[in-house]
Structures are given as C-alpha cells and as structure tokens.
Amino acid sequence: MPDRPMIEIAGVSRNFGTFRALDDINLTIAEGQFFSLLGPSGCGKTTLLRLLAGLDVPSAGTIRIDGEDCTEIRANARPTNMVFQSYAIFPHLNVAENVGYGLKRLRLGRAEEDRRVAEALEMVRLPDFGRRKGNELSGGQRQRVALARALVMRPKVLLLDEPLSALDKKLREEMQIELRSLQQSVGITFVLVTHDQYEALALSDRIAVMFAGRVAQVAEPMEIYQHPATRQVADFLGGMNFLSARIAGETGETLTVETDRLGTAVLRKPAGFTASGNRATVGIRPERLRVLWDDETAPHMLTGRIASRAYFGETTSLAVAIEGLDAPLSIVETNDYGADELKIGAEIRLAYDPEALVLVSDPAA
Amino acid sequence: MKRTTRSWRDREDLRGLALISPTVLYALALLLVPVAMVILYSFWKQSFMTIDHTFRLSNYEAAFTQPIYRALFLRSLWISLTVSLVTVVMAYPVAWYISFHGGRNKNLWLFVITVPFLTSYLLRVMAWKVVLGHNGVVNSALMWLGLIHQPIEALLYTANSVVITLVHSWVAFAILPIFVSMEKIDRSLVEAGRDLGDSAFRSFRRIVLPLSLPGVISAFVIVMIPTIGDYVTPTLVGGRDGMMIANIIQTNFGQAQNWPMGAALSVSAMVLVSLAAGIMVLLLRLLVNGVRR
Structure with a gap:
C-alpha cells in the first residue's frame, strides 16, 4: 500500500x-x-x-x-x-x-x-x-x-x-x-x-x-x-512493572542498565529519550514473568512470596514480593497448571527474560 | 416476622390512587358535574320565568341557524386560529433561540418571559386599551412622528385589537412547550445532519422542526382552546366588532335569562373547538411530514 x-x-x-x-x-x-x-x-x-x-x-x-x-x-x-x-x-x-x-x-x-x-x-x-x-x-x-x-x-x-x-x-x-x-x-x-x-x-x-x-x-x-515510549503509555496499555535502574553505559541507540534484581541489560532507547542523571526507569510486562513449577529451572530466576492474588478463570494475577525490590511484581499466569497452589504467602520462583525489559522515559524519575 | 395480609399502604397502585384521589374528586365535582348540567340544560327550554324540562333540540337549531350565532362562532374560530398561528410563529424563534443559543442564561431567559405574569391578566388587557386607544401610545407616537394626522380609530374595539391582546397574553404559554420539546432533541442529531451534508438551515428543517413538532402542536392547542371562548379580552378591547361567542353566552346566562340557549351555545362551542383543534393537529402533522423530506 x-x-x-x-x-x-x-x-x-x-x-x-x-x-x-x-x-x-x-x-x-x-x-x-x-x-x-x-x-x-x-x-x-x-x-x-x-x-x-x-x-x-x-x-x-x-x-x-x-x-x-x-x-x-x-x-x-x-x-x-x-x-x-x-x-x-x-x-x-x-x-x-x-x-x-x-x-x-x-x-x-x-x-x-x-x-x-x-x-x-x-x-x-x-x-x-x-x-x-x-x-x-x-x-x-x-x-x-x-x-x-x-x-x-x-x-x-x-x-x-x-x-x-x-x-x-x-x-x-x-x-x-x-x-x-x-x-x-x-x-x-x-x-x-x-x-x-x-x-x-x-x-x-x-x-x-x-x-x-x-x-x-x-x-x-x-x-x-x-516499546512504550513513556511510563504513562506503558501504564495505560496493560500493566507494567517499573523498576529503577542505574545507567552503566550509553551508545547512540542503546543504554546499558543495571537493575537491582533483574540483572544487567542492553536496552533500546525510545524516541525522545533523555537520561536524567544516572538513573533510568525500566519496565517488564506481567505476562513476561512466568511461574516455575516443581523442579523446572530457567537461566534467569527470581524467588518471592505471593502477596495477593486474583483469579480470572483463564488466568491468575499475582503480586509477588521480591526481597530487595520496593514494590511487589505483578505477574499474569495462565491457568494451564497448578493454579490451586498459587496461595497467598506461598514461596514461588519466577523466570524472566532480560530481553523483555524495556526502557521508558519517566518524567518523575 | 411474617405478615399474611398486606396493608393498602404497601400496594404501589393503591397508594397511587390514594394520592391522586383528591385531585380526581375535585375535578369530578367541579368539571364533570357542571359540564353534565350544562349539557342537560341545553336540551331544555326557557319559557318565561320557568324551565320546560322536556327534551328538545330547538336550542341547537337556533345556535346553528340564527345568523348572529353563526357569525359569532365563525368570528371566534377565526380569531382563535389567527391568535394561535401568530402566537406559535412568534414563539417558535424565541424558543429556538433560548434552547439552542441560550447557553448558560437559559433559566434567566425563561424567567424574563414569565415576568409579565407578575401583573394580573385584567391589568395586562387594560394596558392594551392605553396602548391602542384614541389618544393611546401608538396613535400619539405616530402623530408626533407626523406619519398620520388624525388618530387611527381601527386600532381599538375591533377584531384586530382582540388578536393583538390575546397574542400578547398567550405567547409565553406557547414558548414553554416548544422550548421543552427542543430541549429534548439530542444535539448530536443536529451534528449528524451537518456531518451528512446539511446546511444549518437544512438540518433545522429536517431534524429540529419535525422533532419539535409535538411542542408546536401543544402550543397551538394550548393557545387555541382557551382563546376561542375568551370573554375578558373581547369585552374590554373588542367593542362591537370584536365580540366573540363567549360574550353572547354570557348575555344568555345574564341579561337575557335564557340558560338553555346559553348552555346549547356552550356545548356547541366545546364541540367546535375540539373539532378545530383535532383538525389543526392533523394538518400540522401532514405539513411537517411533507417538509422533512
């Protein structure tokens, strides 16, 4: 066209x-x-x-x-x-x-x-x-x-x-x-x-x-x-977990950030992005975090405790408190397996992919 | 706690009936009964000081054949139709303006319209005598301007003065129903009309006019029905040429002491006004249905 x-x-x-x-x-x-x-x-x-x-x-x-x-x-x-x-x-x-x-x-x-x-x-x-x-x-x-x-x-x-x-x-x-x-x-x-x-x-x-x-x-x-450009856009389009990160390196198009618990990642700069100081805000969508069952393992893992849960039939939404993070992480888990075990207070392991992290402009940061 | 019988207070419909019953009884006593009495009287006959209680139609015969009654019926009908038409035509743009361009001042506008009602009806009619009289406001002004050299006598004590006075008395009653029907028109309908290619006037003609028709019809009927039988205005400003059917009905019940004749004239006037109102409603519907296409 x-x-x-x-x-x-x-x-x-x-x-x-x-x-x-x-x-x-x-x-x-x-x-x-x-x-x-x-x-x-x-x-x-x-x-x-x-x-x-x-x-x-x-x-x-x-x-x-x-x-x-x-x-x-x-x-x-x-x-x-x-x-x-x-x-x-x-x-x-x-x-x-x-x-x-x-x-x-x-x-x-x-x-x-x-x-x-x-x-x-x-x-x-x-x-x-x-x-x-x-x-x-x-x-x-x-x-x-x-x-x-x-x-x-x-x-x-x-x-x-x-x-x-x-x-x-x-x-x-x-x-x-x-x-x-x-x-x-x-x-x-x-x-x-x-x-x-x-x-x-x-x-x-x-x-x-x-x-x-x-x-x-x-x-x-x-x-x-x-790749929502700003924190506001990310928040309006579905949920997003926001994390504060330290800027470790910068090229024309990318930024290397170190997060507190989700490791280091090289992220694409959104249009109009300007770093303020050495802090940046990164986000990860709730569906990009996955519960690890039984003895499953993943290259990138987190451990936390379920702080709250909401059951939606085909999915369950969880807020998982992770040690070292200010706010609990929201995750959306498909109810294909083990939904009954997702009880408040239960300790679970989460898998994530560092490539799922995105950098957003955050006027508040 | 278990209740097997429910008090009448709990029944929605009974409670409703109880609420309206004072009004209904009042209306029955003061409307239906007198109307029934008038109808009864119209079939009797006055014979000198007593009333002949045998059923007859001679009063109606007189009402429809005697030239004086026929002339007064026709004039009343003509005056009330003219008044309704002029009133609605004058009220419509005002209602339209308040509804579509009144903005924040709508209530102020409506208040201003009702201000004349703070003075009595009689006083407002009398005021027209001052305005239209021999040495009245209109004549004096025209003389002063040099447009006329002697007062226009045709202004007062004619059918015209009755029409002018009645229009002034009733215009607010016409503005309100038209305004209400316009307020109910969803403004996005007008915008949709514009979006589909209508000019401002065309969208008015195809959307606002037909949708405000119920208001126009009520305004017409509200004005027409009471004016046909108006008594005060023709008495005060009508003179001989502005006399209407209500004046002769009054004469029959009063000086002439012929109640059955007055009753027959009243019933005839009621039937006539209902017919005339019905026909006008139908005509207006047809007219607007033709216009909107």
Whole structure:
C-alpha cells in the first residue's frame, strides 16, 4: 500500500476558555489506514475527532484532508463522515431514511438512492431492516445503521467516536472483528477514538496515545505495546512493572542498565529519550514473568512470596514480593497448571527474560 | 416476622390512587358535574320565568341557524386560529433561540418571559386599551412622528385589537412547550445532519422542526382552546366588532335569562373547538411530514 497521507494535522491546538484541550498536535494519517486515537477520558481525543469532522474549529494550526486545507471548512462540506458515540439515529425516520439521509442532497434519483441504501444495509448485514423505526433497534443494530449511514456517503475518511463502548462485551468483540474486515473491504481511512487499549490494539494499523491534550506516542500496535515510549503509555496499555535502574553505559541507540534484581541489560532507547542523571526507569510486562513449577529451572530466576492474588478463570494475577525490590511484581499466569497452589504467602520462583525489559522515559524519575 | 395480609399502604397502585384521589374528586365535582348540567340544560327550554324540562333540540337549531350565532362562532374560530398561528410563529424563534443559543442564561431567559405574569391578566388587557386607544401610545407616537394626522380609530374595539391582546397574553404559554420539546432533541442529531451534508438551515428543517413538532402542536392547542371562548379580552378591547361567542353566552346566562340557549351555545362551542383543534393537529402533522423530506 502506498503511504500517501490522507490526513495531515499540523500544530493544532484547541482552547476552551483557559483550558487547553489540545496542545500542538502533529499527526499524519496515511490513506487506507485504520488509525486509533487512544487515551483516558478528557485527554482530548474526541475534541481532535470533532476537529477532523469539522464540527469544531481549531484555535491554532491546520488540518489537511487528502491534500486540501480543510481547517475552515465546515462539517457539511468535508469528505469525512462520522459514527457518533450515541449513534445519533434520527428517531423520526426509519432505517432506510436514516441511511439515505445524506444522499437526498446529492439528487441521485430515486432508483440510485435506493440501490445505494440497500447496498449499505447489505454491507452492515441489516438487509431487511429498511422499514424499521430507529427506536425499534437494539444497540448493535443502531451501531450498524450509524455505520451504514456514514459509509453510504463514500467518505474519504470515516470517523468513529467510541462506537463500541455502549455494547456489551460479547457483541463488542464481534463488532471489532466486523469493523476491521469492513475497513479492509472498503479501503477507506478509519479514525477511531477509544479509551479501550485492547480495542485499539486489535483493530488498528497505527495508534496515537494521548494524554492531557498531547500525543505521547504514535506507533503500530505491537511496537506501542512492546516499546512504550513513556511510563504513562506503558501504564495505560496493560500493566507494567517499573523498576529503577542505574545507567552503566550509553551508545547512540542503546543504554546499558543495571537493575537491582533483574540483572544487567542492553536496552533500546525510545524516541525522545533523555537520561536524567544516572538513573533510568525500566519496565517488564506481567505476562513476561512466568511461574516455575516443581523442579523446572530457567537461566534467569527470581524467588518471592505471593502477596495477593486474583483469579480470572483463564488466568491468575499475582503480586509477588521480591526481597530487595520496593514494590511487589505483578505477574499474569495462565491457568494451564497448578493454579490451586498459587496461595497467598506461598514461596514461588519466577523466570524472566532480560530481553523483555524495556526502557521508558519517566518524567518523575 | 411474617405478615399474611398486606396493608393498602404497601400496594404501589393503591397508594397511587390514594394520592391522586383528591385531585380526581375535585375535578369530578367541579368539571364533570357542571359540564353534565350544562349539557342537560341545553336540551331544555326557557319559557318565561320557568324551565320546560322536556327534551328538545330547538336550542341547537337556533345556535346553528340564527345568523348572529353563526357569525359569532365563525368570528371566534377565526380569531382563535389567527391568535394561535401568530402566537406559535412568534414563539417558535424565541424558543429556538433560548434552547439552542441560550447557553448558560437559559433559566434567566425563561424567567424574563414569565415576568409579565407578575401583573394580573385584567391589568395586562387594560394596558392594551392605553396602548391602542384614541389618544393611546401608538396613535400619539405616530402623530408626533407626523406619519398620520388624525388618530387611527381601527386600532381599538375591533377584531384586530382582540388578536393583538390575546397574542400578547398567550405567547409565553406557547414558548414553554416548544422550548421543552427542543430541549429534548439530542444535539448530536443536529451534528449528524451537518456531518451528512446539511446546511444549518437544512438540518433545522429536517431534524429540529419535525422533532419539535409535538411542542408546536401543544402550543397551538394550548393557545387555541382557551382563546376561542375568551370573554375578558373581547369585552374590554373588542367593542362591537370584536365580540366573540363567549360574550353572547354570557348575555344568555345574564341579561337575557335564557340558560338553555346559553348552555346549547356552550356545548356547541366545546364541540367546535375540539373539532378545530383535532383538525389543526392533523394538518400540522401532514405539513411537517411533507417538509422533512
């Protein structure tokens, strides 16, 4: 796929009174990409989406869509369409009228309009729902109607504002798969706003993680999970054990660190990393620590005592106190063996791989 | 502890009935009974000082055939329709402005609208005499500006003065239901309309207008029903040309001492206003259904 930019956001800020909702955002989203804006509530991700939709105007900066400066262009004249968080299904219209809402203005003629509405309903797998009223639909169906209503306009960019957050877990997982395959079949650039890291990881080609009106990191899902740039990003995307380490050596791209209990490792520097003094923060994901059973051994081992446990069915989460470490280590153990023996107070041995250690920028360190 | 019988206090439905019963009894005693009496009277006949209690339709015959009654019915209907229409047309933009652009001051706006109600209805109607009269505010101002050389007599004691006064009396009652129906419109619906290509006006026409229709209909009916039978305003500012059906009903119960005739006119007015209100509701629905496409 050629990486032609579809959306270019340059120096965009948005102030509400004295509150700075967005602070100098710079992002480029390639054509045909499934792009996610991920962050906690209040981080500005929805504000940014509304700026892309033209429902709001930035206080500073420019937004280009498909090479055209759209900063001042209002929503009704942009090549973007949006799926609203509340779905915003028109209650006084039936499903077909909802889906055909935006087509009326294009004066395509009755036959072409009907054909495109039917095609869009087919695409979201609601072919026989045209005559239903908006208030006769379930949450999942409303979401599909909202999708069809936006896709029928054949936008260059489809904007989705937490489209799955109102659905129950099982339906949400189904819709994730459907949304992904839909995006691949239509080839339209999707921009998804979500606070759910699993959703972002599962659906996206690229993710921008946002905090307090700023973009903390932009990368592919695996990169963002395995090499989070900052402590905040690491913490937001799943759990992470943070350890303080001493810097023992530095090259252009790597840093050699000595940890208190997890040995010495040569780690890749994240983008924008600057060491402050001779201390650095390293992290290790809970699932990269493994319980050693019976007489199993590993090249790198730790011994500790279980401080707390939470049983989740397929996994058990443990906090293991290790002598010489300030905070207990969180670990996630798959319950394929010996889950009953993981009792509070039990002494266990853990295996880890020094390659699983990552270096993160930590403003607090 | 085990209880086998439950007190009526524990039954949700009974408790509800108990709560509304004072209102229901009050309404029954003061609405249903008098209405039933009026209906009964309308089928009797006044013969000099006594009432002939045999069932007859002659009062209704008179109500629908005598030119004076027909003229007054038509005028009342015409005035109330005009008042409702003008009131709703004037109230709609105000309600829209408060709901969509009132921002933080919504409550202040609503308060300002209800301020005129701090003075009595009678006083507000009387005030229009001062405004519209021979030497009134309007005439004096126009004379002073040199736009007219003698006072316009058509301002007061005509059907127009009744319409003007009634619109002023009722406009707040029209703003409130329209405002409430607009407040219930999810703002993301309007944004969705814009996102799908509507101009601001088009999204108003296709979304806000049809969804605020229930408010428009209630406003129309709220204004129309009481104005058709209004008595105070035509008495004070209507003169001979602004007389309405309520005035002649009053005359029948009063000076003319013909209660059965007054009763028949009252019942006819009730039926007429219900029909007219029903037809208006249907027409408005059709109109807006046509507009939103």
